[in-house]
Amino acid sequence: YADQQVGKLMDKLEALGVLDDTMIIISSDHGENQGELSVYGDHQTADHITNRVPLVIRHPKGLGGKGRVDEGLYYQFDYAATILDMCGLDVPESWDGKSFLEAFKNEGSDGRDYLVVSNCAWACQRAVRWGDYMMIRSYHAGMKNYPEIMLFDLKEDPHELNNLAEQRPELVNEAMC
Numbered sequence: 001y002a003d004q005q006v007g008k009l010m011d012k013l014e015a016l017g018v019l020d021d022t023m024i025i026i027s028s029d030h031g032e033n034q035g036e037l038s039v040y041g042d043h044q045t046a047d048h049i050t051n052r053v054p055l056v057i058r059h060p061k062g063l064g065g066k067g068r069v070d071e072g073l074y075y076q077f078d079y080a081a082t083i084l085d086m087c088g089l090d091v092p093e094s095w096d097g098k099s100f101l102e103a104f105k106n107e108g109s110d111g112r113d114y115l116v117v118s119n120c121a122w123a124c125q126r127a128v129r130w131g132d133y134m135m136i137r138s139y140h141a142g143m144k145n146y147p148e149i150m151l152f153d154l155k156e157d158p159h160e161l162n163n164l165a166e167q168r169p170e171l172v173n174e175a176m177c
Contacts, residue, residue, distance in 0.1 A: 023086065024058040027079060036160045038144060044122035048134050048154050051117045051127075055079050057104075059086065064104040072111020073129060074100065128175040132156075135165070135175035151175070 006026065013019040033039035036049045043050040053076060063086065081097030082104065084090070091099055103110035114130035123142030128135050132155035138146045151165040151172055165172050 020060050023060055023083075024056075025083065026054065026056040027076075028053050029076075037146070042122075044119065044142060044144075046117050046119040046123075046125035046127040046136055047160055048129065048152070048158075049160070050119060051115075051129070057083075057086075064101075064107055066107055068107060070104075070109050070111070072100070072103075072109035073113070073115050074111050075115060078112075130175070133171055133175070134160075135172055 006024075010019060010024070013022055030043045031049050031052045032041060032043055033045065033047070033049045034041065037045050037047055039045060055074075075097065077095065077097035078100060079097075081091040081095060081099040082101050085099035085101040091097060098110075098112075100110040114128055116126065116128055118126040121142075123138055123144060123146065124140035125136050125138050125146075127137070132153055134152050134154055136146075136150045136152075138148055138150070147163065147165065149165045149172055150160075150163045151168055152160045152162070153164060154160075156162075
């Protein structure tokens with residue numbers, strides 16, 4: 001349905017003769033768990049699924065991208081800084097956002113080494129995402145039976161089924177630093 005509606009919008013922009021002058025940006029405020037951490041169709045945790053947010057950009061001048069997927073780690077405020085940069089505007093010095101425009105134009109990646117995220121919708125959690133890993137610390141489990149510390153290898157376990165915290169204490173310690 002969403003794809004059809006975006007298609008209709010693009011067709012209309014083309015019919016109006018403004019498609020080639022219009023930057024199209026599609027994103028979201030959060031992801032939706034579909035069973036991960038026993039959450040279905042909601043966003044209650046500080047996990048990878050809730051915090052994995054899409055960013056699709058169609059630049060009118062065909063600037064970078066070329067249909068590729070950038071697997072770098074970015075905060076959503078990095079998106080805002082990049083969009084300002086794409087429009088030729090200065091990123092305010094007071095912002096924490098970091099533009100990745102040059103990497104985007106060169107079809108590279110300029111993500112961060114790690115991200116610190118949190119969620120206090122149902123559970124109260126803070127998490128660190130780095131490399132292939134995510135460590136989640138629960139301060140309040142929100143009526144779920146979450147252990148205080150969870151560690152997931154997202155490459156091997158993208159649906160967060162196998163908590164590695166007890167088997168990989170060195171990674172838990174790394175995340176805590």
